[in-house]
Every structure is written in structure tokens, then in C-alpha cells.
Amino acid sequence: VTREEKILMCVNGYFGETALKAARTHKRNIVLLEKDYGEAITPEDVEKALKENEDVRAAFVVYNETSTAVMNPLRELCKVFKEHDLLVMVDAISIFGGAEINMDEWGIDLCVGYASKALGGMPGICPMGISKRLWKILDERTAEPDAWYLDFRTWKKSIEEMSAWGHPHPSSMPTHTVIALHKALKRVIDEGLENVYKRHRVFSAAFRNAVKAMNLQLVAPEEYASPTITAIRLPEGIPKKLIDGMLDNFNIMISGGLGKLAGKIVRVGHMGFTARRDHISRTITALGYTLKELGFNVSVDAALKAFYDSI
Amino acid sequence: VTREEKILMCVNGYFGETALKAARTHKRNIVLLEKDYGEAITPEDVEKALKENEDVRAAFVVYNETSTAVMNPLRELCKVFKEHDLLVMVDAISIFGGAEINMDEWGIDLCVGYASKALGGMPGICPMGISKRLWKILDERTAEPDAWYLDFRTWKKSIEEMSAWGHPHPSSMPTHTVIALHKALKRVIDEGLENVYKRHRVFSAAFRNAVKAMNLQLVAPEEYASPTITAIRLPEGIPKKLIDGMLDNFNIMISGGLGKLAGKIVRVGHMGFTARRDHISRTITALGYTLKELGFNVSVDAALKAFYDSI
Incomplete structure (x- = not known):
């Protein structure tokens, strides 16, 4: 989202707060849906927040709030997000590989996992899913980026231009960690x-x-x-x-x-x-x-x- | 440096260009000193650039321009930077552990290395040196940060507040890579x-x-x-x-x-x-x-x- 477009930040624990800090640093236009530690973000909470803010363009939620051990009901939340045609960003770090996440069906545009949490792999790599819709938005964006290294377009450019010589990323990668991730994924698929x-x-x-x-x-x-x-x-x-x-x-x-x-x-x-x-x-x-x-x-x-x- | 303060970007190859792209994305006030691929940045080049831009506050240079195999004469460049009391930022990624870098004596404020290049360790970790002068500037800065994760203060806060429970960093770290870096450093020191x-x-x-x-x-x-x-x-x-x-x-x-x-x-x-x-x-x-x-x-x-x- 650009700095003008509103983003609904769902926060009910430390890791939601961390994402909120990052969004505030990047001067996003935030609509804050905050629940207490130990409570879940419910579809009703989201409905209410969106009724009060009809021009929200995107939503962010932590699937598994590791600080409280609350798993937000992501599938149900996504139904509401979808009704409002929101871009959906999910922190699935501590549950990636441990519970269902269906990006296409649920309508998730950006999903961030981790290699060494529920997947049981080695730490040091952060697998991400990006929807076709989000790539299209990024391709067509005219707003100037806030970052170089953390801009997905920097990574896309590397994939497109540097894959031919075996280096589809803008910086040196921990090769062994990529191989370990591959192994962890294989083990999970085998089970x-x-x-x-x-x-x-x-x-x-x-x-x-x-x-x-x-x-x-x-x-x-x-x-x-x-x-x-x-x-x-x-x-x-x-x-x-x-x-x-x-x-x-x-x-x-x-x-x-x-x-x-x-x-x-x-x-x-x-x-x-x-x-x-x-x-x-x-x-x-x-x-x-x-x-x-x-x-x-x-x-x-x-x-x-x-x-x-x-x- | 803030967006107002001028930074001298020394560029003589692909990795200098990459840093320049990042600096431009972050809308820095850039004075560009550009030499052709295969040429070195010399103290005379820097003298000339600083004479034309007396209000420059900081300088950036790639020590070892990996794209051309040119090693810029960092020690001599630093002498000129020091005379002008500049904040000095050095990309030493592909030479860290392979040639002398004396941050204190030469007057370097930020030096970025890498674990798996000249040090011969495992990829996936980027050791950095930050001078006391730079920490002081960061502590006293009132300008708003451009980033959360890549803001050194986020890391400092983690070191100060989270060290007690064994987690002096804002996100999960690749523990094995840290241990491998320690081993690589020990080997180099032993030799x-x-x-x-x-x-x-x-x-x-x-x-x-x-x-x-x-x-x-x-x-x-x-x-x-x-x-x-x-x-x-x-x-x-x-x-x-x-x-x-x-x-x-x-x-x-x-x-x-x-x-x-x-x-x-x-x-x-x-x-x-x-x-x-x-x-x-x-x-x-x-x-x-x-x-x-x-x-x-x-x-x-x-x-x-x-x-x-x-x-």
C-alpha cells in the first residue's frame, strides 16, 4: 500500500505490535484494530473496524500470535477481508508448516513464513508467498519505493535478470540454509x-x-x-x-x-x-x-x- | 546522515552502483564521485570533489570493488575524509579478513564485512563495525528513521533490552551461522x-x-x-x-x-x-x-x- 491508502493493522500481542512499529516507521496510513493480549481478533472485530473505515485498502494480521499462544481465526478473517476486496498480508512465521494456510482460496496476497519454526528446518531463511495480484500492483506502482533491499521489485529484478547466471537474488545467500529449507519442506510433504x-x-x-x-x-x-x-x-x-x-x-x-x-x-x-x-x-x-x-x-x-x- | 546532509558516494563499479541505488531510494543528498569500471578512486579525486562541495558530511566507498577487482586505496582515502571530518562508511564485504582495515586509526564509522568471502566462513551473516561516534549521532538523532528493521537503533534496543534473556536481536537468528562465523574468526586469528x-x-x-x-x-x-x-x-x-x-x-x-x-x-x-x-x-x-x-x-x-x- 502507498502512504495514502489505509491499512487495517490487527494487533493482539507483541508480534502484532512489532509489525505496527514497522508500519508506523514507514508512515503508513494506519487503522488500528487492537485487542488485549490473550484475546483473538474475530471476524466481528474486523467487520466493525471496516464499517467505520470504508476506504481501507489492505489488512495485516499475525496468524499465530506467539507472545500469547493465540491463533487468530485466519480463514474466517480472510472471508471478511475478501468481501471488502482488501489486499491481505499475513505474518505466519510461527505456524508455517504447522497449520493450514491456503493463500489462493482464502485470498492472501502476502504470506511470510519461517524455516525453523513449525517447519522444523534450520533458521536463517524466510520463505514468502506473493500473490499474482500483488505482483501486478507492484509492477504498476508509480509511487516511489521506501527501501531498496526490502523492495520486492529489487528481488523480482534479480530473479528476472540474474537467474541465467545462477544468482536470482540481490545479495549473497546462505546456500546451506536454502538446501536445509528444501529438505525440511520435503520431509513435511513426505509426512x-x-x-x-x-x-x-x-x-x-x-x-x-x-x-x-x-x-x-x-x-x-x-x-x-x-x-x-x-x-x-x-x-x-x-x-x-x-x-x-x-x-x-x-x-x-x-x-x-x-x-x-x-x-x-x-x-x-x-x-x-x-x-x-x-x-x-x-x-x-x-x-x-x-x-x-x-x-x-x-x-x-x-x-x-x-x-x-x-x- | 539525514536527508539534508550531503553524502559523497564514491562509485567505480557495480557494487558502488548498487549502494548508489539504495542511497537514491532513501532520497539522500548525494554528491557523486564516479570513475569508470577498472579505475580506482584516488585521494586526489576525493580532494577535488570535497573542494567543490565543502558542506559534505559523510562519505561512502567500496573498499574492494568485486566487479572490477580494483581495491580502492582505503587508508589514503580515509586520510582525506578525516581532514574534512567526514563520517566514513565502508563496504568491505569481499575483503573483510583478507586485507587490513583499522576502523579506529583510519577513522571509519561504519564498516560492513561478510562471513563467507575473504574470511572463508559460512554465508548468511554480515558482521558490522560501528564507531562510538556513530552510535552517539544515532542516539542524539531527532530525524525520523526511514526503516524499522534496518535502523541500527532497533538492534541497539534489542541488545540493551533483550540480552538478559539471551536474544539480543529483533528477529530469529541463524544460530549455526553465528557459531560458524565465530569459528572462522578464530581460525583467522590463530593463523x-x-x-x-x-x-x-x-x-x-x-x-x-x-x-x-x-x-x-x-x-x-x-x-x-x-x-x-x-x-x-x-x-x-x-x-x-x-x-x-x-x-x-x-x-x-x-x-x-x-x-x-x-x-x-x-x-x-x-x-x-x-x-x-x-x-x-x-x-x-x-x-x-x-x-x-x-x-x-x-x-x-x-x-x-x-x-x-x-x-
């Missing part, structure tokens, strides 16, 4: 996309059941719970001790909160190859045991039973 | 910087002597010849055949020309671990043999003798 998505759904739900069996409070409502990450509310001071304890005693790394939830939660990833029985069961054991040591009255047995009963 | 620089100087000069013994014409004048790459002028049609022949028959990859020299030259890299006797001697053999097959009257014997006599 079958539907199987991979189902594995993430089943094991994330089972993990949440284990967490609930430990009487812990989840950040995301079950309806919008992410299949790749779970966020757990804990009393002040506990998150740091829990993270350190699990790393020191079990060699399992979990994360703390970001933005408004800093110091208030822990986040446990279960994506790619970690969305499996062995990884999650030992995470449950470590989580329960470390919480016990921190004075919580939890039953590791009950948590593991809830997990195994759910898979 | 000794002076030894590494000397190795590049000796073997590049010896390679040029071999090329001259094949009666081929070099693009860069000997005085400004790069220690990491050599460019050779060839009749039309020959570069592509030579590149293909060396790859097909000897598994050695050399490159063609860029920008104004596209189709007119070949470029042979000799940097990092390839700046050694074994790599260069077999490159000379392959180069000479493939040229012979293309109808050139060259003596591989004479070329190898010139090489061995020079090391």
Missing part, C-alpha cells in the same frame, strides 16, 4: 500436510490438557489456542525460576513472556519435530517436577495421564 | 592477521603473474589490484565458454562480469582458504587448458612457472 497439521493439533491439545491437569491457567482461550505454542500464566517471579530450573535440570528450554506479559507467563513450544509424544511427555515431566520444587501442588502422574488419554 | 593478509597479497600477485604469462589482459591496474579477486578481459563470447568449460571439466567455478563489464570479463576469486598454492595452481591449469581448447595460444607451463616463481 503429508494433513498428517502434519493433525499431529500439531492433537499434541498441542493433549499438552494443554496436561497443563490443565496441573491446575495451571492458560493465556489463550481453548477456542483460539495455538497448535504450535502454549502460554501459561504464573505468579510473579515464578516464570524465571521455572525456565532456569527446566534448563538446568532437564536441558529443556522454554521461554518467558514478551511485551505486556513479560515476567508473567512461560511459553512452551511444540512445533515441527517437537510436536511428538517423546518431546512433549518429557516436557510435561520436567514442568511438573520443577513446579513441585517451586512449591506448587501438582501431580505429574495426573498430568501425564491427561496427556496420554488425549492422544 | 595471525598479518600472515593472512600476506598470504592473500602473495598468492594474488602470483596468480596475476600467471595470468600475464598467458598474455591475458587484467582489468585492474597492478597498483590497485585486489588481493582477493582477479578480473580478466576477454573477447566477446569467450567468458561464458570459459566459465562453463572450467566448471564442466575441472569442477572450478569462476564468475562473469557485472554491470558495464557483463559478458566482457571473467573473475577469479582467491580468498579465504582458496588463497593457497593448491587451489590456485589447479585453477591456473584449468584456466590455461580451457583457453587452449577455445583456441588461445597459451602456455600452461609458462603460467605455472610464473606462479611458482612468485611465491
